[in-house]
Amino acid sequence: MNKKIGKLIFGVSVFGMTLIGSSMLTYVYAGELGSGIVTGNYVNIRTGNSTSYEVITQLNWNDTVTVLGQDNGWYHVRLSNGSEGWIFGKYLSLKSSGSNSSRGNIDRSFSARLIEYSKQFLGTRYVYGGSSPNGFDCSGFTQYVFGQFGIAIPRTADEQATVGTMVDFNNLAPGDLVFFRTLGSYTINHAGIYIGDGEFIHSSSGRGKVMISRIDSGYYYKNFAAARRVK
Helix, strand or coil, X not given: CCCXXXXXXXXXXXXXXXXXXXXXXXXXXXHHCCEEEECCCCEEEEXXXXXXXXXXXXXXXXXXXXXXXXXXXXXXXXXXXXXXEEEEHHHEEEECCCCCCCCCXXXXXXXXXXXXXXXXXXXXXXXXXXXXXXXXXXXXXXXHHHHCCCCCCCCCXXXXXXXXXXXXXXXXXXXXXXXXXXXXXXXXXXXXXEEEXXXXXXXECCXXXXXXXXXXXXXXXXXXEEEEXXX
């Protein structure tokens, strides 16, 4: 049986989609999903795909699981000890099982998760040399966020601007790293993450916190230096 979509109609198993009463749900099997990295601490693993199910264990940052399927915003996963459970999709970053990484569905999913994760630090204070949730400078913030998704990038803004693939300003996509020459600098000295709709998220020394700014006009548009795509 090589179909990837299963179907249950009032308890009868056939192939297609899952129909329960008048509602329709889909269960996608592992061939589509691969493995995943946990993006939180003390994340509950449950016996089923809702918060009403029993918690069987908890996982932490960078724990890796095998993704067996997806249903209603939850992932069915196998843990390193062989046990199985369900994790809410918000706390799992999918890793492509293929070697190529085009901007397809998996990459769009990655970008959305990366951006959603980065936004939880809005308002976190700016700290020169900081690279943790206790305080970030600009490149410490970008390095930390990408690191939580298994992507290692250099520590400083000018070094980060050398990794990945160069992206033209007019082709920016969510999840791209963006770089600037600010305060009259001749070298790249500021970094952030493009989040779409002409905006980027960054740790601002001037405003003293992680914030969202516009990149398509004003100060940062005038001081834009480069963009790189690392995923």
